[in-house]
Amino acid sequence: MPTNTDQLQDTVIALEALVTDMLAQSHSKESAKKIVADYKLKYSQAAIKEREKTEEAARVSRAIGLAKRDFTEKLRDDYWSIEVLSDKQRKEHIAKVWESLVAEHGLPEDTNIPAYDHQRASFEQLITRKAELEALISTANLSQAEEAKAFAENAKASYKQAMEEQLRVRLAELNRMTGMTDGDREQLIASAKQDCKLSIARHASEQDRAISTSKVTFARVDNAKRELNKLNTLIKKSI
Structure with a gap:
């Protein structure tokens, strides 16, 4: 074979x-x-x-x-x-x-x-960079960033709560409605739940962008402060 x-x-x-x-x-x-x-x-x-x-x-x-x-x-x-x-x-x-x-x-x-x-940077370059960092720190509006972050976080939570309450009311209405098959009722209930979920997600995404923007501001200032401390040490050594 x-x-x-x-x-x-x-x-x-x-x-x-x-x-x-x-x-x-x-x-x-x-x-x-x-x-x-x-x-x-x-x-x-x-x-x-x-x-x-x-x-x-x-x-x-x-x-x-x-x-x-x-x-x-x-x-x-x-x-x-x-x-x-x-x-x-x-x-x-x-x-x-x-x-x-x-x-x-x-x-x-x-x-x-x-x-x-x-x-390595020259003494003049160190001084110029120091001025840039100080300007960045002094002009950053941390209070506004904190307020924007808090507002977005509150808006995110309150919107979710409001939409879930609306959904609860809508589901109660659908369950009381007569003249429709169980299949139609289930479809409307599923659609209402999905609409609520998508609406919450869209709103949360918008608020998350605002929160992220505030966090970037905080991080930029924190990084500038850390670099400025190290920069001041270099300047002292250069004198």
């Missing part, structure tokens, strides 16, 4: 002969054989693996270029955060930035980190 391997080989031989005969109708018999042989070579497992290897190498090369660009831009944006760190903290921060980009761009984990030479 032929084995599965024998059957597979017979099928391949038959297909090869069929393709060769079909090609021979528009080419010579020798040309048809050469075309089939070239295709067998081109689509051999070794050839496929080599093409995949080449394509992956090209992808990695492109990805490294993009990662290096993002690395430079990220560290440029993080300049002042990096400036107030100790040498050890700075190295750790830079390493974490590169690690995140290696993962983001699908690079091999052992891809070398690009060189980065942090240029």
Whole structure:
């Protein structure tokens, strides 16, 4: 009895002969054989693996270029955060930035980190940055942000309570209504519940955006205060 391997080989031989005969109708018999042989070579497992290897190498090369660009831009944006760190903290921060980009761009984990030479700020630059942080802190309206956050939180809770009460009343009305089948009643009840749920969700999303905006303001001021404390230390050392 032929084995599965024998059957597979017979099928391949038959297909090869069929393709060769079909090609021979528009080419010579020798040309048809050469075309089939070239295709067998081109689509051999070794050839496929080599093409995949080449394509992956090209992808990695492109990805490294993009990662290096993002690395430079990220560290440029993080300049002042990096400036107030100790040498050890700075190295750790830079390493974490590169690690995140290696993962983001699908690079091999052992891809070398690009060189980065942090240029320390001059005394004049420190003073300018200090003024920027002080201006940010002094102009931030934290009271308004707190009021907006509290208002949104209260509005979110009160709207939900009001809509749930409306739903309770509506369900009671539907349950008292006559002249409809149980199926129709169930459909109306399900629709009322869904409308209530969607309305609450939409309103909550709007209030969450307002809350998020306030939290961003608080975080920006807190970060500025922390950076300012470290910056003042650098300024004192520079005097």
